[in-house]
Amino acid sequence: MLAAGINDKYPDSRKRLIRIAEIMKKHNPTNMMMEAAWKISPVITATFTDIETVKQITQTLKEEDLGVSIVISGLISEIKDAVKKVGLNMHTVHLSLGTFGKKELLPSKKTLEITTMCGHHCTSSQSIEYYVKLIKSGKISVEKAAEKLAKPCVCGIFNISRTIKILNKLVNQS
Amino acid sequence: MEIKENLCTGCGRCIIVCPVQAIKIIDNKAVIDKNLCVECSICYRNAECPINAIKSRRLKWPRIIRNPFSDVIGTHKLTGIPGRGTEEMKTNDVTNRFRIDEYGVSIELGRPGVGTQLNNIELFTTKFSQIGVEYEPMSPVTAILSDDKVNIKDDIKDERVLSAIIELKIPKNKINQVLQVIREVEKEIDTVFSVGIVSRVMEDGSIPVIDILDQQGFKVNPNAKINIGLGRA
Numbered sequence: 001m002l003a004a005g006i007n008d009k010y011p012d013s014r015k016r017l018i019r020i021a022e023i024m025k026k027h028n029p030t031n032m033m034m035e036a037a038w039k040i041s042p043v044i045t046a047t048f049t050d051i052e053t054v055k056q057i058t059q060t061l062k063e064e065d066l067g068v069s070i071v072i073s074g075l076i077s078e079i080k081d082a083v084k085k086v087g088l089n090m091h092t093v094h095l096s097l098g099t100f101g102k103k104e105l106l107p108s109k110k111t112l113e114i115t116t117m118c119g120h121h122c123t124s125s126q127s128i129e130y131y132v133k134l135i136k137s138g139k140i141s142v143e144k145a146a147e148k149l150a151k152p153c154v155c156g157i158f159n160i161s162r163t164i165k166i167l168n169k170l171v172n173q174s
Numbered sequence: 175m176e177i178k179e180n181l182c183t184g185c186g187r188c189i190i191v192c193p194v195q196a197i198k199i200i201d202n203k204a205v206i207d208k209n210l211c212v213e214c215s216i217c218y219r220n221a222e223c224p225i226n227a228i229k230s231r232r233l234k235w236p237r238i239i240r241n242p243f244s245d246v247i248g249t250h251k252l253t254g255i256p257g258r259g260t261e262e263m264k265t266n267d268v269t270n271r272f273r274i275d276e277y278g279v280s281i282e283l284g285r286p287g288v289g290t291q292l293n294n295i296e297l298f299t300t301k302f303s304q305i306g307v308e309y310e311p312m313s314p315v316t317a318i319l320s321d322d323k324v325n326i327k328d329d330i331k332d333e334r335v336l337s338a339i340i341e342l343k344i345p346k347n348k349i350n351q352v353l354q355v356i357r358e359v360e361k362e363i364d365t366v367f368s369v370g371i372v373s374r375v376m377e378d379g380s381i382p383v384i385d386i387l388d389q390q391g392f393k394v395n396p397n398a399k400i401n402i403g404l405g406r407a
Contacts, residue, residue: 001261001264001265001405002265003261003265003268003269003405003407004261004265006265006268006269006407007265007268007405007407043264058402061404062404065404066404067404067405067406068404068405069264069265069266069267069268069401069404069405070401070402070404070405071263071264071399071400071401071402072399072400072402073397073398073399073400074397074398074400075396075397076381076396076397076398076400077396079398079400079402080379083400083402084379088402088403088404089375089377089379089402089403090375090379090400090401090402090403091266091267091374091375091400091401091402091403092263092266092267092272092372092373092374092375092400092401093263093372093373093375093381093398093399093400093401094262094263094278094280094370094371094372094398094399094400095370095371095372095373095381095383095384095387095394095395095398096368096369096370096394096395096397096398097368097369097370097371097387097392097393097394097395098368098369098393098395099285099286099366099367099368100356100359100360100366100367100368100369101359101360101363101365101366101367102288102363102364102365102366103366105288105365105366106286106287106288106366107287112286115193115286115287116286116287120246120258120336121193121285121286121287121336121337122193122214122216122220122246123193124190124191124192124193124195124216124287125193125287126189126190126192126195127190127191130190151220152191152216152219152220154246154247155246
């Protein structure tokens with residue numbers, strides 16, 4: 001992410017950000033912000049399924065030294081080890097304490113596992129139920145349903161591989 | 175958002191994608207409940223309405239305030255970034271917004287996916303005024319607080335949004351007071367909210383605030399957003 005008023009003042013700031021996007025894309029993300037947005041967004045996001053790939057990307061980013069902030073979301077213990085192995089330290093963390101208040105308004109835990117992948121909550125809970133029914137009736141594959149559910153998430157942070165696993169569980173349990 | 179009644183065939187595609195269940199079929203037509211609709215535009219972009227019956231209409235004040243708190247597309251005038259949050263810790267290695275002797279706190283009302291009326295913000299700001307906190311100046315929520323940093327401007331209090339993030343920072347010694355406010359508001363509020371704590375990581379890789387939160391009965395999730403320190407001014 002480019003820090004407003006600081007990093008975005010570099011004459012080549014956009015070039016640096018797009019270079020980061022290219023490095024991420026090369027490592028086959030399960031989802032990624034669409035390329036059309038790379039030219040305008042101050043942040044570019046991609047989602048990966050394993051920490052080893054994230055470690056390789058981090059290594060490359062360290063070597064290229066682009067001076068742009070990099071944020072990794074995932075298990076603290078895994079990320080701590082991964083960045084240490086490439087000679088970096090965590091700088092700042094945003095810890096989650098979870099959800100409070102009228103939790104009876106929330107859908108089931110399994111549904112939330114999918115809908116909360118999009119931090120802006122662009123995927124609705126009823127769309128999960130809808131696609132589970134379609135999968136069970138053989139009208140859509142699990143993979144296609146996961147892609148459909150990911151579509152509203154414009155940031156590309158929605159983990160399609162993980163959604164396939166959760167959908168499979170939901171289809172088999174109900 | 176608006177669904178043209180004369181065009182709608184009642185197929186229900188828009189109902190499926192609405193994140194706040196604001197659309198219902200009435201007399202074989204999809205109808206938007208204007209009170210529940212948060213103007214996120216998700217139905218407009220994702221319903222794949224076969225006859226383009228969903229229209230994005232020009233919103234007037236105060237309803238227009240719903241859009242930046244709900245629609246991820248488009249850049250907020252104040253923050254300059256997409257969505258309803260700020261850079262917060264994502265660029266902290268460049269900005270030093272959160273110093274080693276401070277914590278950041280983010281309280282996202284309405285998350286996940288329930289929505290909130292903007293007046294719920296006052297449940298927190300009233301109590302925070304007794305503690306003394308520093309609100310993030312670039313936050314869309316800070317922008318709608320009145321000068322006393324307690325009240326929401328009157329004409330937008332009842333507007334409903336997908337979520338609103340109160341972002342603040344405090345000296346480390348105020349963390350227990352802030353946690354107490356969270357416990358108190360949890361009992362009063364009519365929606366859900368999620369809480370995040372921002373902390374710098376010590377040189378040895380430790381995060382001491384996790385123990386403090388644990389002592390206060392707050393369980394920290396095993397996953398987090400982590401800035402790995404590659405940015406520079």
